[in-house]
Amino acid sequence: xxxxxxxxxxQFLNFMILLVILNKLLYRPLKKIIDERDETITGSYARAKxxxxxxxxxxxxxxxxxxxxxxxxxxxxNKLKKLASEEEAAILxxxxxxxxxxxxxxxTQVANEASDASQTLKGEAKSLAGQxxxxxxxxxxx
Amino acid sequence: xxxxxxxxxxxxxxxxxHIGEHVTYTWFVMALLILVAFLxxxxxxxxxxxxxxxxxxxxxxxxxxxxxxxGKEGKAYFPLIATFALFILVCNLIGLVPGFYPPTxxxxxxxxxxxxxxVLTHVVGFKKHGIGYFKHFMGPIIWLAPLMFVIEIIxxxxxxxxxTLRLFGNMYxxxxxxxxxxxxxxxxxxxxxxLMGVLIAFIQTFVFxxxxxxxxxGALEEAH
Numbered sequence: 001x002x003x004x005x006x007x008x009x010x011q012f013l014n015f016m017i018l019l020v021i022l023n024k025l026l027y028r029p030l031k032k033i034i035d036e037r038d039e040t041i042t043g044s045y046a047r048a049k050x051x052x053x054x055x056x057x058x059x060x061x062x063x064x065x066x067x068x069x070x071x072x073x074x075x076x077x078n079k080l081k082k083l084a085s086e087e088e089a090a091i092l093x094x095x096x097x098x099x100x101x102x103x104x105x106x107x108t109q110v111a112n113e114a115s116d117a118s119q120t121l122k123g124e125a126k127s128l129a130g131q132x133x134x135x136x137x138x139x140x141x142x
Numbered sequence: 143x144x145x146x147x148x149x150x151x152x153x154x155x156x157x158x159x160h161i162g163e164h165v166t167y168t169w170f171v172m173a174l175l176i177l178v179a180f181l182x183x184x185x186x187x188x189x190x191x192x193x194x195x196x197x198x199x200x201x202x203x204x205x206x207x208x209x210x211x212x213g214k215e216g217k218a219y220f221p222l223i224a225t226f227a228l229f230i231l232v233c234n235l236i237g238l239v240p241g242f243y244p245p246t247x248x249x250x251x252x253x254x255x256x257x258x259x260x261v262l263t264h265v266v267g268f269k270k271h272g273i274g275y276f277k278h279f280m281g282p283i284i285w286l287a288p289l290m291f292v293i294e295i296i297x298x299x300x301x302x303x304x305x306t307l308r309l310f311g312n313m314y315x316x317x318x319x320x321x322x323x324x325x326x327x328x329x330x331x332x333x334x335x336x337l338m339g340v341l342i343a344f345i346q347t348f349v350f351x352x353x354x355x356x357x358x359x360g361a362l363e364e365a366h
Contacts, residue, residue: 002249002314004249007161007164007248007250008253008257009254010161010165011164011168011245011255014172015229015254015258018176018225018229019221019225021176022221022224022228025179025180026182026183027224030186030197
């Protein structure tokens with residue numbers, strides 16, 4: 001009943017046959033696909049990291065360029081402002097000068113007219129005074 | 143104690159083979175495993191599903207266990223260990239189906255497997271360390287070497303013996319108990335024993351495979 005006989009070798013043979021068949025049929029294909037999958041995942045992961053690094057680099061360069069452009073634009077704007085303010089001062093000074101000259105000429109003219117008027121007035125005042133005296137005295141002035 | 147009716151045994155008796163039920167059921171288990179392997183590897187896809195997925199889980203699990211126990215160079219022994227695991231598991235489990243007999247309840251099957259492990263251990267040891275493999279038997283202290291040698295030899299012979307008898311005792315004992323319970327209360331009493339039988343099947347598979355791995359790892363490592 002419980003004995004070890006020649007079927008021990010038979011069982012050993014059976015087991016070896018099973019081992020060889022399973023190796024060819026199951027272990028090799030499955031290990032191949034598992035390794036392939038691992039490689040794809042690692043490869044994809046590495047590629048994703050590379051792309052990310054690339055994107056970061058590009059973003060950085062873009063920002064850098066933006067900053068440079070801003071700085072340049074500021075410098076340009078300041079320069080133009082300075083020019084404009086200089087021009088403004090020049091125009092203002094010129095206008096100021098013109099205004100002073102004009103004012104002077106007008107003042108001179110007014111002074112002339114005033115002295116002319118005062119002369120005329122002085123002459124008329126004399127005759128007016130004679131007329132008034134004549135009117136008041138009723139007779140001619142001697 | 144006669145066995146109850148076994149399907150394949152009936153077929154075999156029709157063919158007058160006189161080969162013993164453990165061999166016929168071993169062939170049955172082989173056919174079953176080859177069928178599953180064929181189904182799993184029929185159309186291999188990158189994203190697995192169905193039988194391929196199941197077998198991939200099993201293969202990856204055993205691979206992880208081997209790497210844990212034996213390290214990187216243990217990967218070469220994967221086919222043998224995986225076949226041990228699958229074969230013993232399916233053999234143990236079909237014993238729970240009424241009308242089937244577990245081949246592992248027979249001394250010949252277990253002795254064949256255990257002797258395979260034994261021979262493998264020593265072949266691996268000699269291949270890796272050459273004549274220095276004897277240092278494994280010497281023990282840590284040099285002047286105790288003769289005593290240690292005898293003890294190590296006894297220990298090494300005890301290994302296939304224990305592997306065989308452990309598996310045999312569990313499976314054959316389970317069969318005997320089932321037969322007795324079946325004789326007592328046919329429908330209900332064997333059921334708790336069958337539930338325990340499933341647990342025992344898995345545990346014994348795991349123990350056998352783990353011990354095989356440890357023995358080979360012990361032969362691979364450096365002697366102290």
